[in-house]
Amino acid sequence: MNAHVMAAAAYGVPNTAYKTPRTIEYELISKITARLSAAVKADPFIFANLAEAMHENRRLWVELAIDLATPGNQLPDQLRVQLLGLAQFTLRHTDQVLDGKDRADVLVDINLAVMRGLSGKAGGA
Template sequence: MNALNMARQAYANQAAPTRTTRGTEYEVFAKITHRLNAAARKGKLGFPELASAIHDNRKLWTLLATDVADDGNGLPDDLRARIFYLAEFTQVHSRKVLKNQASAAALIEINAAMMRGLRSGSVKP
């Protein structure tokens, strides 16, 4: 292979797109929200899938809460507080869903709101 071909190959578009942190966060929210929605639509038959999706959603929100609680987080204090509150709400509401005391609709809507904020460039929970 000559130098010109090697240069072309090195600088050619790669198959995998470069992802931003915001894009990665959006993708994680989208996958989990899709799983929550699909499992919730199945009703009682989808409970094992719903429990798994809720588990992953809770892990996501725990990570978000940890991140916004860090003093080095660059988000505005008001936004950090709202995200932390949503993380707490998600934990409490998830327990209710798992006990059949509530539906997953609130969890799905919160995630969808986060996705809208991530897509628009500003998180607006």
């Protein structure tokens, strides 16, 4: 067994496919949204699953807000402001859901809308 084969066996074959930042964001939001959606549709008495999924979604939106507020962010100013508004709404709404004052469906809808934008399908479903 030569060194290359041993390295491939030990570390796996490298993924040579390049993913753009947009693709990575889409995949991350998709994963979190799927988990949140499943928790919303599950038995409402399994609050721990919903709370965990909402915490993960909150972490996502906090990170997005930090990135959007960074001076080096290259998105157009108007889009940055709109997305920061969504982040603020999402964080506030998360608190309301966790307090039992609202439903989480709208958070799934927001994430799906962002995913459509990232995929270039903002105008369609």
